[in-house]
Amino acid sequence: MHLSLGFSPCPNDTFIFDAMVNNKIDTNGLTFDTALEDVETLNQWALQGKLAITKLSFAVYLKVRNQYNLLNSGSALGRGCGPLLIAKKPIALENVKDCRIAIPGDNTTANLLFSIAFPEAKQKQVMLFSEIEHAVLDGRADVGVIIHENRFTYQQKGLVKIIDLGEYWESTTGSPIPLGGIFIRKDVPADVQQQVDAIIHQSLQHAYRQYPQLSDYVKQHAQEMDENVMRQHIDLYVNDFSLDLGQEGHAAVDRLMREAESRRTVIQ
Template sequence: MKLTLGFSPCPNDTFIFDALVNGKIDTEGLQFEPVLEDVETLNRWALEDKLDVSKLSFPALFRTADQYRILNAGSALGNGVGPLLISKEPVSAEQVNAQRIAIPGENTTANFLLHFAFPQATNRTPVLFSEIEDSVLTGSFDLGLIIHENRFTYAQRGLHKVLDLGEYWEKETGLPIPLGCIAARRSLPVSIQEKVDRLIRKSLEAAFAQYPALPPYVEQHAQAMDKTVMHQHIDLYVNKFSLDLGAAGRKAIEQLYATYCKNAGIGTPKDLFAA
């Protein structure tokens, strides 16, 4: 059986999926067609039910909960891993609502967390995540909402942190911040969903067994990223929750979902984890 598998070219995702898509583990009869795109593209595709298995931001998963369920392995959650709101000149939290803000996509967890912290900050424009730093430096936007490796590079470029939105979430809820998950089509046979879940964990275990050595697959898709930044990226976003959500991971996701449903006026939430 052949399945389409969507994930981003960022080091955390290529690190997780390298062994799975490059024949380094036994895939138990399954074949995977990898589709590498930025996460907001994958989010939009989920709304079209385009891929069998895909990396998704949690708001996109919430919007497509009738079509997709969360797998236990491959997610990005943690403490101190959230998106950052940055500026060219120092800006106070009180000034945020009046600013022009570049966001990495309408359906991203980052955008959801921005709304959670600043519900009145409505002047937001989607920009490709890798272009947000430049858009703030050139003055196209007053503020930028950065994710991925930009967390490690913004200060070097003279940009200022306005607020760590992950820290804000953790302070308000006492829970780790859920950023993204791996979701499978509910229409797939349950046995296939469970097999994919098991294989993702095996793929990550194989990667961890060789770490800190980086697979060529990671470096190939990281473009000009410095190896130190690749390691920082993996160390921050790939952790125990990536292997197994566990009770703490599920609780954090359920809290995020409850907040989403309250904002969206959804009265009967879907069971996100049931096949």
């Protein structure tokens, strides 16, 4: 059976999916047509039901839960791994609501976590996550919500942290931070859904057996990222929850959904 599969080119995703898409493990006759895209693009595609299997921001789950099921393996969920709010100079938290804010997509969990922390902030500008630091530096935005490898590079560019939005979530809820998960369309047969879940789990186990060695697949999609930054990225976003969400992981996702609905932060 041939299935479409979408995930980001970031090291955590390529690390997880490398073995299953490059024939390094037995996929039980399943083959995958892969699309590597920014997660906000994948979020938009999911609203159309475009891909059979896809990485999505948990924030978009409310919009697609009639079309997609969440798999147990492959998620980015944990502690100390949330998005950061950064600026060129310190800004008092009470003044953030009046700032121009660069966000990495309306449907991203980063935007949802920001909206939970700063519900009165309205001046948002959507841009590609990799452009946000530049937008803050050149004055197009006063503050920016950064994700992915930008967590490790913003200080080198002279930017400062205003607040760790993940820490805010953890301190107010006690839950780990649900960033993104792997979802499968509900029209895929149930036995195949279970197969795919098991294959992702096996693919990640294979990657861990080679680690800290990085495969060519991970490196070729990380563009000019330093290998140490690639490993920092993997260490931060790939963990036991990625192998299996388990009860705690699913509870954290449910909590995020309740917070989103109660605050009306997800656009319907």
